[in-house]
Amino acid sequence: MLATELAQAVPYLDKPFLPALRLLTCGSVDDGKSTLIGRLLYEQSLILDDQLAALKRDSKKHGTDGDNIDFALLVDGLEAEREQGITIDVAYRYFTTPARSFVIADTPGHEQYTRNMATGASGADLAILLIDARKGLLTQTLRHAAIVSLTGIKHVVLAVNKIDLTGFDQAGFDKILVDFKYFAAALGFKTLHAIPISARHGDNVSRKSPNTPWYKGPALLDYLETIDVAEDKSSAPFRFAVQWVNRPHLDFRGFSGTIASGTIRPGDEIVVAGSGRLSRIARIGTFDGDLESAGAGDAVTLTLTDELDISRGDILCDPKNRAEVSGQFAAHLIWMNEERLLPGRSYLLKAGTRTVPATVTEIVHRLDVNTLGEQSAQTLRLNEVGLCHLSVTSPMAFDPYKANRTTGAFILIDRASHATAAAGLIVHGLNRAANVYVQGLSVGKQDRTRIKHHKPVVLWFTGLSGAGKSTIANLVETRLYARGVHTILLDGDNLRHGLNKDLGFIEEDRVENIRRTGEVAKLMTEAGLITLCSFISPFRAERLMVRDMLGAGEFIEIFVDTPLQECIARDPKGLYRRAIAGEIRNFTGIDQSYEPPENPELIIARERQTAEQAAAQIIAYLTEHQIIDRIEELGEDWSI
Amino acid sequence: MLQNLYVNKGLSPHLRRLESEAIFVLREVAAEFSRPVMLYSIGKDSSVMLHLALKAFHPSKPPFPLLHIDTTWKFREMIAFRDAAAKRAGMELLTYVNKEGLARGVSPIASGSSVHTQVMKTEALRQALDLWHFDAAFGGARRDEEKSRAKERIFSHRSAAHAWDPRNQRPELWHLFNTRIKAGESMRVFPLSNWTELDVWDYILAENIPVVPLYFAKPRPVVERGGALIMVDDERLPLKPGERPRMEEIRFRTLGCYPLTGAIRSHATTLPEVIAEMRASKTSEREGRLIDHDESGSMEKKKREGYF
């Protein structure tokens, strides 16, 4: 192939080519968003013959513009799908001009769409805010601007549409711009440009319009083709999240990942943020050979000069400019799930390539996105934004989102449904943990274990009320006692008389009840005891939370699986009868659900065995797993 | 020499960004799933995806096998290319045929495109994923292919019955993909989501990626049916009375089962010519895919049933 041929086929070969512009379009219903996107696609002759023929047909039938082409019909209506209940958060459209490629993230324009906008905005560099010239600034416009700012978009275009309907009036346009600038002053945009357009007739969309001689700036497309939105990520401090440990054979140990920010060269010093260990870059490997340097956005495989213990989720950074490391931080949460936020509940937090259990410890305030005002709140619901404090089970490395959109962002995942519950943007770290943490105790858990003849574990009995949890737990404790094992039994009812007496039975309180119990069980474990916990604990997420508080193998989940009908029939405390009569609310199995464990260590099927047999099954498990010694019990043998 | 010059100059910033995004997705799946697989359909998108996989894990081999769902009606040249490509990549190639469908005599000719695709592709894919217990499958689909794909996620969650539930999709923020699934559920993953057809060809040219020769014009035996040019790839295509294959210089924009894939008349025999033709083109790529014309809204429906 000849070089000229190649250059013809690939026109950017001989000229610098800006990277694709990823833009977000925001507007209220009927502002003309679909018309604008349709026209942009149409005027770049991206509408192909087969599509155009269909469009002309549809315009006659459904169009709103007489016999003219209705461009809005080109982008199929997100609204309609929403009505069918299909979750449409973002549709992506692509077009290319000789100067640049564009990716448009288009979100439906209805009222409640903070979640969708945030999703589209998270990947965008620029936002077009559509305004109807006749209506001026609406609350919605301000809300859009606030979310755009929150998600870190620095470049905004105000597209003042339907300017034809105001007779191309300059004064109205100027007023919109002045008003908007006033509101946006606090929002931290780097560029803000307003353009009077008519999406329907094409004024100032791809070409400058003779109808607006007073407008001196470029047409919308020209503006988008030339704006440079590249943040100088390559001169920012080096950040690299290890994504995959690359180990083809014993002589090679590389760390594959994408550089989040900064530039590196072989020989540069790096630090592993979590452990504080230092090393140097040995090689920057790629399929096409080693590189002399690599920068933000490059997917590479690094090797280091030292053998350090590094795995997926670790962050490598510039030792002179390190990421913050903390177990607690403040962040904005954009709530995305139908199920509201429960403070204290355990969620999974994914930041970069790391996933850790996390809880929201405090809601500082909820943000009113219409006014930017702050309100107090107990929870966050779908589409709400709030400033929260979060705590993760082990310290993690991060930057404020303002400084780094990659290392400052995270998502929360619901542990039971696996839904993406929230988007998080870190504001700053909270160093409380560092002060309270690790007291440098000289006698440790292991030392205490050594003077006992068993390993400290938590036996967590879960199941419906009346399933037989406490009966079995009591039997097990009696047998352990007989063997000289040091135990304690924590029972839902007992703890509710003291430590947890301020808690009721609504979801939040149930979560908190389990969290406190977990903390107590953890202390008991540290003390070297076998702790038996008998709690209905209906939610998977909380049981997982306790599991995460403890060390590997220390949490033994015992599912006392007695069918609901059987429990109702037994009804030892008469509670089911009252719950069914409606006298007790939030009763598990009646008007609150029970989520059975997915992988419990033990299942006690009560239909097929007595409480004594169940206890024997648990003792057998403990000996098999060498938690207690295999000695003869004093007394009768129940184990058949 | 020229290739080197090109590589040294590097990919355009646009293609480089697409490339590293795809590599990120590939690595993320390798790290977070226990049994991933790459669906390899032999077309240009699959060729690019395979090339990206080799890049993502180098110097290791990609930690997953390739899987081809063979409908038994692919062009012969495709099958030859498939085996060579897997060999070049040094990757394990699994192929799966829905034997039960075959035994029932399902074919594009006897059953029509809709039933054939459903049984030999969609059902076959489900059977294969279940057979080998794959929990994540890469596909080469792009959002620009078709209107309804514009909203597809990069990580698309499927129930244990392989159903796609459009009412229950997960938002994708930044590059933080929620990969959590329950036992039996799986994920379809599309690393090329943000690529356009033109990006794919530009990348093939820039990276010198081998593609099936059927993409280049050559005289081939065809018959014309309902405005579509169908290549007579073997004797299984029954000729209608009076129908006689004639040689025409044609090529394909997309490849599928040969009786269901329309060719275009073309003289483009090299990559730059193909790209130049594409830029001038006035019809969409799926025009050549007969399955999409079958019924309107057909993509949405197929996806719900488990088609890619």
Ligand SMILES: Nc1nc2c(ncn2[C@@H]2O[C@H](COP(=O)(O)OP(=O)(O)O)[C@@H](O)[C@H]2O)c(=O)[nH]1
């Ligand atoms: N006169 C005039 N009408 C417009 C303009 N832009 C959009 N429209 C009309 O406004 C209506 C709503 O437009 P549409 O694009 O569907 O709004 P969307 O809900 O924001 O996508 C349609 O009837 C359009 O034809 C414009 O610049 N001038």
